[in-house]
Amino acid sequence: MQPPPVIRWTEGGEARSARWRSERGAPPPTKVMVVDDTITADEAQGLAGQGVALLWRGDFHNARQMLTAIAHRLDRAPRKGKKVAAPSSRMDAFNAERQARAQRARTLGMLLVPLEADYTTPLRRAPDYREAFLEAYGPGDEPSVVSLRELQGVVGAHEWRRKGVDVKALGAKIHPHYGVFAPVRSEYVDLAMKAPLPAALANNSLAFDIGTGTGVLAAVLARRGVARVIATDLDPRALACARENIERLGLSATVEVVLANLFPEGRAPLVVCNPPWVPARPSSPLEHGIYDFESRMLKGFLQGLAAHLSPGGEGWLILSDLAVHLGLRSHDEMLASIAAAGLVVVGHLDAKPTHPRSSDVADPLYGARKAEVTSLWRLAAGAIVP
Template structure:
């Protein structure tokens, strides 16, 4: 079968179960990807149209390339020539496998990449250490938001109660930064089981388990603190995969919930730190004055802000269909207090 034939069948919704050499399967997947990326895109009238076209194209790309399947025996063993040992990568992502199954080659390569991220870790300059993201937990590769938390002035109320909350902790990176800054007790919350396991693993690796407590909670713990930090997903929208829950916040649920509940969980004189990009505003997904309205409606005021420009490669890639919005993006740490 040629790559053109495979691409046509996959585009029509026909799955292909590969039985030959594993490395040849990878070459076929690469050839199919080139054909997907060759399709021309219509010019977008607005940044929002460009974003919607981009998401649709990414979804169609994932669906088409996901049609190339490979067999996997019990114990996560691939019965193909020149196949790598993926037992550890698959076990970390999905647990044990008592029966044979098939899976998308594209997904498998993602599992292998996630396994390497977890094994090698991501260097965090603000920590002088590495954070090890688990499969399905967003990796802290956008370092500008971490740096903002590392340098923002701490509330004076911490002098009498050295406690902070990290809402939606993910990998636990912000909890680790707060602990390094000398906060005696950090309570990190999340609802996702993978995130909770990942944060606990990183807390243990960094030797800060005595300072950082990781608990399952929907946003806030049942108490107050002088500092409450939250880095919610930056884009209002519906996630299409578990990993995208770190990027897309349906109906801005987490953002709205954090702001609405903040005053009830702030100790007197305390601050809430909201770390948020304005990428959604530049894409037309959030009105320019919406955030200010949510802050005011929650009985909060802005007592300070720190801004950072993105440093990731896409922000400088003029061929990216979202470059006009990415080039204007600013990530802000909003220092909020009760009115």
């Protein structure tokens, strides 16, 4: 294993260093300036925009206000009279939006805070976030430095994990862990609750949930009466999260969570998969629940499905067509991939999204989001297309 990255700076005329923490995989900044409450927001934004990291030594609440002030400056509309070329396509709009968000994240990520070995924050009026960091990073063993923006993400994830996300289809809450995609969009869960179960389950009540994440779809299948569900994932955080949720819901006797690259061994009458919906390269490990680079998980599921279906079984592919409306994937390509994998479509259910961004006319991707449909494709083994 590679040693953890280290950030280095000079403070009080002495060379200092600490472990660098970045879940998005950002390298440690090479230019670091120690700052406190005396720096202005304009100065901070200017330095951060030039790639100078600002290690905060002032009041913690002032640091949060500084981050908000920088964000407001970054989000201001272009100066009057400044022309901004409109994207020529939705794909261009998507790429421009991602680029802008990445640049914004890089700039905001330049405001840094120190952490002690036990995850206490040695700044005036700093809250006790040790439990949140312990959940996200595991036991601490050395001082470290983290961006304030990532600290806020860790704390926000801790609150989600503590409070849980209401899932109406289950009549219960799912508690997502840090770095595991949360079921905040209900339509894909509702589709899994409504789709007709394959008749083959009567002979062998077994289902696979591929890429289980929080375990929400495995729980839905168990609540629908499937006697045994095997839920798979490769991410250690997802495996721990799913096991905790399944136990919390009292479904441990029905659902088994296992480490596997897509499929477990054997065949099942029902195999369910809800892969990331957008075929783009994730910019950080935390984006793997959103972006499926080169549609690798989608293609892997389709290509392996027929070999893991029992006779008369079905594969349920739950997928948004947002990528189609963004020009990142075509409907015909989807159908060709299904046919090439020796599968046929025996039915599908559709649902329109209800999340706030689907009705936000100010969203640069509003046109695609408005047209988006989430579908549950019911797939069965058929003839392989040469």
